[in-house]
Amino acid sequence: MRIALVGQPNCGKSTIFNSVAGYKAITSNFPGKTVTYTVSKMTFQGKTSEIVDLPGTYSLTSFDLAELEARKYLLREKIDVVINVIDASLLGRGLELTLQLLELNLPTVICLNMIDEAEGKGIIIEDSELSRILGVPVVRTIALKGQGLDQLFKTVLEMGSNPIFGKHLTFSKDVEQVIQELIEQLENNNFSKKFNVPLRFLAIKLLENDQYFIGEVRKKNFEFIKMVKAGQQKLEECRARTSDVVISSERHHLSMDIYETVVTITKPRMELKSYLDNIFMHPVLGYISLIAILYLFFNFVFYLGNLLEEPLLGFFYQFLPLIEEKLGHNLLLFNIVSGIIQGIAGGIAIVLPYLFPFLLGLAFLEDVGYLPRIAFLMDTFLHRIGLHGKAIIPLILGYGCTVPAVMATRILESERDRLIASILTTMIPCAARITIIFGLVAFYLGPKAALFVYILNIIVVAISGKILSQMMPEITPGMIMEIPSYHIPSPKVLLAKVWLRMKEFIVIAWPLLIIGSIALSLLKYWKLEYFINELISPVTLLLGLPIAVGVTLIFGILRKELSMIMLVQALGVTDISLVMNAAQIMTFTIFVLFYVPCAATIAVLIREIGGEKTVFTVLFTFLIALILATATRLVYYVFL
Amino acid sequence: MIVNLADVKPGSKVKVARIRGGLGIRQRLSCLGIHPGDFLRVQASGIMQGPILVSIHGNKIALGRGVASNVLVEVD
Secondary structure (H helix, E strand, O other), X not given: OEEEEEEOXXXXXXXXXXXXXXXXXXOOOOOOOOOOOEEEEEEEOOEEEEEEEOOOOOOOOOOOHHHHHHHHHHHHOOOOEEEEEEEHHHHHHHHHHHHHHHOOOOOEEXXXXXXXXXXXXXXXXXXXXXXXXXXXXXXXXEHHHOEOHHHHHHHHHHHHHOOOOOOOOOOOHHHHHHHHHHHXXXXXXXXXXXXXXXHHHHHHHHHOOOHHHHHHHHHHOOOHHHHHHHHHHHHHHHHOOOHHHHHHHHHHHHHHHHHHHHEEEOOOOOOOHHHXXXXXXXXXXXXXXXXXXXXXXXXXXXXXXXHHHHHHHHHXXXXXXXXXXXXXXXXXXXXXHHHHHHHHHHHHHHHHHHHHXXXXXXXXXXXXXXXXXXXXXXXXXXXXXXXXXXXXXXXXXXXXXXXXXXXXXXXXXXXXXXXXXXXXXXXXXXXXXXXXXXXXXXXXXXXXXXXXXXXXXXXXXXXXXXXXXXXXXXXXXXXXEEEOOOOOOOHHHHHHHHHHHXXXXXXXXXXXXXXXXXXHHHHHHOOOHHHHHXXXXXXXXXXXXXXXXXXXXXXXXXXXXXXXXXXXXXXXXXXXXXXXXXXXXXXXXXXXXXXXXXHHHHHHHHHHHOHHHHHHHHHHHHHHHHHHHHHHHHHHXXXX | OEEEHHHOOOOOEEEEEEEOOXXXXXXXXXXXXXXXOOEEEEEEEOOOOOOEEEEEOOEEEEEOHHHHXXXXXXXX
């Protein structure tokens, strides 16, 4: 049996999915984080089914890529039961999607989620009445607390063996007449055989002027478009509005009617969180609190990471002299063993101490719902570089990992905005590069220097944004974004999310790190690294770095954190400050920060923006890295 | 009196009269629950040409200034 979770953005689909599938889909409190669907097996009461978490979609009219993905899946795949998840506190709006889903003639269960949130807002829903009107079962849940989920899946399983199709609710008489006429014409022209969607759904989409279906119909029967146009014109004549507005207002009124029938409004509970935005979105206090929050965040990561890095490094490196004594310095075996130890140590002592607190902090901000507030505050600044507020979300996620951040650019509407945001995202220091900033700059040059690197990075990203939008002049469509209410994150979900993201490092990056470490040991043993370093020497010489650094830059393209961990090994010392001065450490960091995205990012860029633009991105970032690192060297030379 | 939403003072409650612009903006706004005839409250207005925050049907929505200037509303 295949179950699909469908609902508007941020209604809790992924939370429900994770609670039955194990934590596999990233959940956060901002609309549109699920950009592609996730499939998993689930077992409930001894029966195994397949469950699909679809991207949130406001309606079945397509406009952004994530919504298109959800709709394509619904129309193409065979689905046994649809769970329509509705944020109960936004029932009126959620019903607009429900009405369209019911037109698809799929067995549907309505899941009224966040029922506690709704009651806090004073919205009391009579679910039996709702079930009677729609003709499908309705289950109340609080997914975040796991309440009602057993009942939900019990209902879904029953539905699977004994499907119930909901009612098609009808619009006003005059509009309904136009729809019925078009359905008849579709039938007469054999459209039920040409499309595998119900004709009522198709007729409404055509009247709504949905470009996808109009295109499909045109391909199959060019002449038929005339009938569609005639229908649209009739609607326009009845209401003196464009046909898409007629249909969407009809749907809106129908939803509001149902809403008013099933809902009793009581006095909302006064909660602290309803006042928070008076500060966090205030034109002045908002910015002050933004800076304060980021400052605290930065300090939290630095403090915790620093606390752990030194003792951990000391612990691992005490083994090296011991092994050297036992095995002798020149043996091949010693080189391999020390490579392994350095690889393991690099992972545990340098990367994890910063990665964990960073990802924890980011997950907290995501789940509380702070990111859309940042988007609101930053909108005016992003307009200056030719983007709009929502573009800040992929950029912030970029501080975690560039790969999901590039995918998150799908929440942007225009292709040009997605391209610019993708390129800028690759320049944001991801967690791997953050460990470099912390492990090198903060560790050897102090936290102020690290903060400087961050600020410089933001300035460079802003200037690059300006340059890119000058190269691609086009007006950004402007921000239209839902601001979700705040949620208190559940510690379990936070840790699950941090774990999901860290697992990626532990399973993929760490083995690579150890292999890389061994490879470097062997290269050194056979004196091969010399050739690679020679090859890269034009760059290292230009930047005034030790020649031995060259090989780490190559490894850095595989995984960014490799370039720092390899640095220790390439230079043959544990204390980098012995062989590199402040200027060199800074120059190295600046270069590594910007140059060429890592292999995984390049792969995702090719998929999202295409090969040609990926090559451009690689060259663009390399050029910026070279210019800035050279400038850093000069500044140190002249002033410091 | 009909004015555009970008010029409304924070704190006022207004009725949506008309949405200017193409199919794209109309559909996006309608998906978020903003239709002609609906009442909304302007909650905040960003400084330096920043976005407008409105609340409608118990939900908060941020609109960039360009978008807001295409939403025409009735004020008393």
